[in-house]
Amino acid sequence: MIDPKKKQQILRYCAGQDRSHLEVRLKLIQLKVYGADLESILSELIQQDFLNEERFARSFVRGKFRMKGWGREKIGHELARHELSDYILRKAWEEIDEKEYKESARDQAHKVAQPLIVSRLPVPQIRKKTYDTLRRRGFEHDIVWDAVQGLELPD
CATH class of the missing domain: 1.10.10 (Arc Repressor Mutant, subunit A)
Known part of the structure; x- marks a missing residue:
């Protein structure tokens, strides 16, 4: 059974800004949520659109380029740490004209x-x-x- 307090915490964590699945998974582990409970929460977050990797990747690329002035290579290295699929990475690069x-x-x-x-x-x-x-x-x-x-x- 999932502790409602932990569930609320992770909902706030995801509502604050777009997150990758990996970030949320690590946060859940930090909150001591494991196994089936962890997968259940991730699934629920995806269904409720709190968690969307394409949206995260696009937002990440836009923000690092426009706000921090980073180039593609630096953004690419940081994105690689989030273990995103090639399809999502291709979509994210569309954010840079x-x-x-x-x-x-x-x-x-x-x-x-x-x-x-x-x-x-x-x-x-x-x-x-x-x-x-x-x-x-x-x-x-x-x-x-x-x-x-x-x-x-x-x-």
Whole structure:
């Protein structure tokens, strides 16, 4: 029998933001819910639409890209931790418009380069630091390369 208090807790946990099945499963284990009870609660959450992996993945991709400015590689590494199916991953990537993605990389390159230009660093160093920063944020090499080459730098 499932403790109503624990059930209420997990409902609040899922209502707060979209969650992956793995996150909810780990939370239930943390609440000491195991076996058939755990599977029963998961099933109920899915039926009541508290738990939807496609919605979670789309929301995750949208949020990490638009709010945190992450690139596809970094988002992909984080999504992999949630053990989502290939179908759901393909659907989630639809949330990023290619034009908007490249524009975001250019904007971020400009923001990173500005203080470096003001501090009068040599142009190769500005390009390298900007490139490295965007790569750490998860943007692909070719996207970063285009963004860095498009910077207006002093001669």
